[in-house]
Amino acid sequence: MSTDWIDRETALQRLGVRSQTLYAYVSRGRVDARPDPADPRRSLYRAADIGALTDRRARGRKASAVAQSAIAWGEPVLASAITTIAGGRLWYRGRDAAELAQTxxxxxxxxxxxxxxxxxxxxxxxxxxxxxxxxxxxxxxxxxxxxxxxxxxxxxxxxxxxxxxxxxxxxxxxxxxxxxxxxxxxxxxxxxxxxxxxxxxxxxxxxxxxxxxxxxxxxxxxxxxxxxxxxxxxxxxxxxxxxxxxxxxxxxxxxxxxxxxxxxxxxxxxxxxxxxxxxxxxxxxxxxxxxxxxxxxxxxxxxxxxxxxxxxxxxxxxxxxxxxxxxxxxxxxxxxxxxxxxxxxxxxxxxxxxxxxxxxxxxxxxxxxxxxxxxxxxxxxx
Known part of the structure; x- marks a missing residue:
């Protein structure tokens, strides 16, 4: 297995979290995942993303560190009622963009x-x-x-x-x-x-x-x-x-x-x-x-x-x-x-x-x- 990608057990061990938390990171786009070529029923996780999360936890919640990490694919930085990305879908004011594109x-x-x-x-x-x-x-x-x-x-x-x-x-x-x-x-x-x-x-x-x-x-x-x-x-x-x-x-x-x-x-x-x-x-x-x-x-x-x-x-x-x-x-x-x-x-x-x-x-x-x-x-x- 490439060192760029790690299995679920390794990811959980490095993060020190439960499976539900790992899946939440994936759904929010903070951890990239892909099917395991050896077993499509399992997923692999990008090691760099896991490392970035562990580094952030090690830094703690210092305001400057939180703000810096928010700039690059991080936490939301301002409120908006226009568009969101949730559940792997793009939503315009609560409506699925792919469905809107049909008509x-x-x-x-x-x-x-x-x-x-x-x-x-x-x-x-x-x-x-x-x-x-x-x-x-x-x-x-x-x-x-x-x-x-x-x-x-x-x-x-x-x-x-x-x-x-x-x-x-x-x-x-x-x-x-x-x-x-x-x-x-x-x-x-x-x-x-x-x-x-x-x-x-x-x-x-x-x-x-x-x-x-x-x-x-x-x-x-x-x-x-x-x-x-x-x-x-x-x-x-x-x-x-x-x-x-x-x-x-x-x-x-x-x-x-x-x-x-x-x-x-x-x-x-x-x-x-x-x-x-x-x-x-x-x-x-x-x-x-x-x-x-x-x-x-x-x-x-x-x-x-x-x-x-x-x-x-x-x-x-x-x-x-x-x-x-x-x-x-x-x-x-x-x-x-x-x-x-x-x-x-x-x-x-x-x-x-x-x-x-x-x-x-x-x-x-x-x-x-x-x-x-x-x-x-x-x-x-x-």
Missing amino acids: QTLEAVARLLRGGHGAVLKSVERTAPPALDDGKARLFAALAARAAAEPPARGRAPLALALEGGGLLDLVADAVCGGLGTGPIHQRLAAAWGQPSAADPIRRALVLLADHELNASTFAARVAASTGAGLSAAALAGLCALSGPLHGGMAARVWNLLEESRRIGPAATVEGRLARAAPTPGFGHPLYPEGDPRAEALLTACPPTEDLAALLGAVESGTGERANIDFALVAMAEALGLPRDAPFLLFAVARSAGWIAHAVEEGSGGRLIRPRARYVGPAVGV
Whole structure:
């Protein structure tokens, strides 16, 4: 058995807890688990996760240590009524996101996420997006221009913010599409990419991506909103965080994995990464030990091509890791003939709905998100 994974008895011994506590750690995403290849009825647990928990217990509950551990997949750090992850499922205001994806549009889910101020409102006047060739560049430019001219959100009526939020979602979609359009956003994106038959899978993906609790980009959006900044500024902060390769930019690494698999074969790709102890982009998720339900829903609705299916099988059998939403987005783009940057752009358009909802919720609290740093630099005189 690999030393990276340990059996239940070893995990319980190291933690000094009962089985129920270990299972609770797994359900909360604090300990990663996978089936034992030698006996699928049993589970193995990631040794690094067990070690992190034992280290935390050894440090005790010192406030600075608790706060530091909360930043990275740790305990909740703020209250929200919008989204949660529980029982291995994603929930939007108490409704299963995968079930919503079967029938709902992004616009409807955006209203749901905004909560009590989510009624269908009369659309506001729209302006043409910036005349740039790249969808990502248009999106950054459009949000930046609007953020520069937009008044602060603090003190404004909830209904006004709801109206502004709906218009902002249209602005984001128009920027990605490269022009003003009519009809549901998923149909506009499909038409802009020259694949009108892809509208329904795009709709499903948008709903599944609309929010994901307090991820990095949403936290960035909430920090901006806590200062009283406008909704566009909060969305721009979220977009900046999303663009990183460890968040919305992960799709580029999945494309590279696919290209590697096509060159040397799926099995050799997996074996090489295991030998280098290199991560496999697009697989595994700390919050979903039993598999990402968003990926499952999207891969079921839009099955992968033969080569992507072969890669999927090789990774799952070789590592025990299940596909996550990043792999599913690349698989969908490949199967439907969408542009290479479609996964990121879909992510950005969809998650804008969540950023807006979180910005409105955070702004209503009237408090500034301002954590303290635990200084570890050269000694200072006091």
